[in-house]
Amino acid sequence: MAGHDYRSWGRYPAATPAEVHRPVTREHAIAGRASSMLAYGNGRSYGDSCLNHDGTLLAMRSLDRFIAFDPASGLLECEAGVLLGDILALVIPQGWFLPVTPGTQFVSVGGAIANDVHGKNHHRAGTFGRHVRSLELCRSDGSHLVCTPDDNADWFAATVGGLGLTGAITRASIALRRIQGAFMDVESRRFGHLDDFFALSAESNDDYEYTVAWVDCTARGTRLGRGWFMRANHRPALGQSPDPGRRSGPTFPFVTPVSMINRFTLKPLNTLYYYRSIKNRSRTNQHYQPFFYPLDGIAHWNRAYGPRGFVQYQCVVPHDDGRAAITELLDRIAAANAGSFLSVLKIFGDVPSPGMLSFPRPGVTLALDFPNPGPRTFALLDALDQVVMAAGGAVYPAKDARMSAAAFDRYFPDWRAFCAYVDPAFNSDFWRRVTDHDTDPNQDRPT
Amino acid sequence: MRKLLIVGATSTIAEHTARRFAADGDALFLVGRNDTRLAAIAEDLRVRGAAQVATHVMDADDLSAHGPMLDAAEAELGGLDTVLVAYGTLPDQTACQADPSAAVAAWHTNAVSVVALLTDVANRFERRGGGLIAAISSVAGDRGRASNYVYGSAKAGLNAFLDGLRHRLFARGVQVLSIRPGMVDTPMTADFDKGPLFAQPDKVAGDIHKAICRRRAVLYTPGFWRLIMTVITCLPRAVFHRSKL
Numbered sequence: 218m219a220g221h222d223y224r225s226w227g228r229y230p231a232a233t234p235a236e237v238h239r240p241v242t243r244e245h246a247i248a249g250r251a252s253s254m255l256a257y258g259n260g261r262s263y264g265d266s267c268l269n270h271d272g273t274l275l276a277m278r279s280l281d282r283f284i285a286f287d288p289a290s291g292l293l294e295c296e297a298g299v300l301l302g303d304i305l306a307l308v309i310p311q312g313w314f315l316p317v318t319p320g321t322q323f324v325s326v327g328g329a330i331a332n333d334v335h336g337k338n339h340h341r342a343g344t345f346g347r348h349v350r351s352l353e354l355c356r357s358d359g360s361h362l363v364c365t366p367d368d369n370a371d372w373f374a375a376t377v378g379g380l381g382l383t384g385a386i387t388r389a390s391i392a393l394r395r396i397q398g399a400f401m402d403v404e405s406r407r408f409g410h411l412d413d414f415f416a417l418s419a420e421s422n423d424d425y426e427y428t429v430a431w432v433d434c435t436a437r438g439t440r441l442g443r444g445w446f447m448r449a450n451h452r453p454a455l456g457q458s459p460d461p462g463r464r465s466g467p468t469f470p471f472v473t474p475v476s477m478i479n480r481f482t483l484k485p486l487n488t489l490y491y492y493r494s495i496k497n498r499s500r501t502n503q504h505y506q507p508f509f510y511p512l513d514g515i516a517h518w519n520r521a522y523g524p525r526g527f528v529q530y531q532c533v534v535p536h537d538d539g540r541a542a543i544t545e546l547l548d549r550i551a552a553a554n555a556g557s558f559l560s561v562l563k564i565f566g567d568v569p570s571p572g573m574l575s576f577p578r579p580g581v582t583l584a585l586d587f588p589n590p591g592p593r594t595f596a597l598l599d600a601l602d603q604v605v606m607a608a609g610g611a612v613y614p615a616k617d618a619r620m621s622a623a624a625f626d627r628y629f630p631d632w633r634a635f636c637a638y639v640d641p642a643f644n645s646d647f648w649r650r651v652t653d654h655d656t657d658p659n660q661d662r663p664t
Numbered sequence: 665m666r667k668l669l670i671v672g673a674t675s676t677i678a679e680h681t682a683r684r685f686a687a688d689g690d691a692l693f694l695v696g697r698n699d700t701r702l703a704a705i706a707e708d709l710r711v712r713g714a715a716q717v718a719t720h721v722m723d724a725d726d727l728s729a730h731g732p733m734l735d736a737a738e739a740e741l742g743g744l745d746t747v748l749v750a751y752g753t754l755p756d757q758t759a760c761q762a763d764p765s766a767a768v769a770a771w772h773t774n775a776v777s778v779v780a781l782l783t784d785v786a787n788r789f790e791r792r793g794g795g796l797i798a799a800i801s802s803v804a805g806d807r808g809r810a811s812n813y814v815y816g817s818a819k820a821g822l823n824a825f826l827d828g829l830r831h832r833l834f835a836r837g838v839q840v841l842s843i844r845p846g847m848v849d850t851p852m853t854a855d856f857d858k859g860p861l862f863a864q865p866d867k868v869a870g871d872i873h874k875a876i877c878r879r880r881a882v883l884y885t886p887g888f889w890r891l892i893m894t895v896i897t898c899l900p901r902a903v904f905h906r907s908k909l
């Protein structure tokens with residue numbers, strides 16, 4: 218109900234734009250703005266990649282119109298501020314689904330492109346950007362550049378996964394995926410150790426379009442990496458699809474005074490989840506919403522992390538050493554008694570990402586939240602970075618609020634070439650941080 | 665299927681309301697001042713399922729343009745059964761106090777032109793013996809207040825006009841809806857600090873859609889404004905004059 222506050226999802230770090238411009242038309246997306254701009258989608262990035270302290274935010278959500286949809290081919294064209302959830306509401310009744318969706322549907326098309334987001338079907342479908350047929354980029358020199366994988370292909374590659382730095386995306390066309398109904402065939406299996414996760418992933422690769430695992434990040438030793446493995450396919454239609462009741466769930470009403478996820482609740486919550494069912498295995502017919510968007514049912518759940526917010530850490534490590542690296546990461550997190558209620562593990566496949574700076578690459582990805590960012594957390598995350606760097610992996614900018622310039626350089630060596638495509642009038646807090654090789658990254662952190 | 669005319673279709677509230685009707689599969693005739701914006705909205709409404717969308721450029725301040733616009737809408741949609749007036753300006757109160765012509769201009773857009781337009785619409789609907797007229801007014805019309813009485817008084821005039829129209833047309837089966845939103849987070853209020861009373865346009869649009877479908881007479885949106893305005897209108901003058909509203 219209240220007017221918008223332009224924060225990131227982790228509510229950390231704090232940043233205040235000097236000005237917010239809400240474009241009314243695609244033609245005037247960045248009209249008259251001269252310096253330090255950044256497009257802001259729906260603020261579902263965790264850290265500072267969608268923030269621009271003391272600069273201008275272009276609040277792209279106001280460009281939320283559809284442009285064309287062909288129900289025969291599944292090609293959808295829309296403005297960049299349209300939310301993925303609005304697309305689903307429109308196209309599911311007509312037999313189509315998003316080709317790739319992240320774990321929340323409250324993400325804008327522009328944001329999905331700028332972070333080249335991935336979903337539980339990465340091993341099959343690759344990233345969101347793979348399915349973008351064209352996009353229009355609005356630059357501060359007044360040009361409107363239409364980019365496709367073939368025309369202005371270099372600009373396309375720079376903009377997909379380009380963290381909003383190449384200009385403002387005003388429109389895009391996306392190739393959707395056919396479905397027959399709104400329901401999913403979901404199988405959940407409890408597994409006792411990280412090795413089982415790898416075995417289940419390998420076994421599910423060919424037969425299941427979607428795979429993901431929740432792991433107990435507090436377990437160590439012989440239980441390390443235990444959790445639940447979920448695999449699913451779209452169901453062939455069975456009768457009518459009922460109204461999912463989108464956006465009608467409860468709202469987390471206020472920012473709790475301290476994080477509800479802390480070192481006292483962490484272990485019990487994870488253990489509870491691991492033993493949530495007496496059966497080791499279940500097969501259900503589930504509506505797509507709880508399957509894809511388990512957290513969207515509670516609006517503003519990020520408030521449960523208290524006023525200091527939280528940081529997320531998502532990394533990928535290549536297959537070869539993946540097992541060893543993930544073991545070490547999980548071990549360090551458990552030893553530090555840190556980490557989240559439920560961490561996520563998933564195998565990325567080898568479908569290449571089209572973006573120069575895209576995060577997904579073949580390997581194993583681990584994602585988890587850390588409440589109350591503070592010196593202990595940052596020291597731990599820096600240690601995790603050492604493991605990821607040594608393994609030749611990367612950390613996801615969309616989830617980051619603290620990686621050092623040196624780490625970014627190791628994770629995304631193409632960034633120097635990418636700089637040629639950065640719009641001179643665009644910048645973000647993230648970009649200033651990771652390209653500033655002169656200052657000590659620790660100096661601005663809370664103590 | 666409704667045959668719906670929206671005057672002021674590029675306003676944020678109107679656009680969000682039109683989406684609801686488009687999803688119902690209605691036919692829409694959109695009127696506004698800006699051709700490119702109308703075109704983008706029309707594209708969107710077609711994708712969302714509208715049976716038909718046509719656009720028409722008109723400045724509502726030009727009273728002579730109303731009749732031809734209504735003729736065009738009727739011709740394009742093959743008749744009309746619902747009219748939503750959604751345009752308006754939020755004048756700068758200080759400027760209106762300093763300059764009589766600014767005050768009159770605000771009245772012309774927010775009251776006089778709507779009276780002209782709806783008089784024509786009312787006569788057409790009366791002849792056909794049916795239809796629904798809805799106009800976006802404001803909670804500001806419920807009591808004149810120092811901070812925005814030029815705008816508020818124009819809306820008060822509009823409210824009384826709509827009440828009378830409803831009374832007159834009742835016997836002919838024509839419904840008249842007076843829509844009174846509170847503060848809404850739109851470009852019109854871009855320069856305001858958004859407190860907790862600000863509503864999102866989509867919420868207001870949902871309420872308007874529902875009120876039109878249910879043929880209601882007066883809509884406060886969001887609903888809590890009915891209570892707030894009851895309190896404000898009941899405040900004794902001695903108390904009211906000491907307040908900063």
Ligand SMILES: Cc1cc2nc3c(=O)[nH]c(=O)nc-3n(C[C@H](O)[C@H](O)[C@H](O)COP(=O)(O)OP(=O)(O)OC[C@H]3O[C@@H](n4cnc5c(N)ncnc54)[C@H](O)[C@@H]3O)c2cc1C
Nearest residue numbers: 258259260261262319320325327328331334335380381386
């Ligand atoms: C609960 C939850 C689950 C998530 N799960 C996943 C997941 O499974 N996989 C995954 O990949 N991500 C996931 N994310 C992260 C999220 O998908 C990304 O951060 C996404 O990019 C956010 O989009 P947004 O529209 O909110 O954009 P913002 O967060 O507002 O912005 C993201 C970036 O996009 C840029 N941008 C936004 N709009 C435009 C535009 N029009 N033109 C140019 N640049 C633009 C911004 O500048 C910024 O760099 C999750 C986030 C949450 C909160």
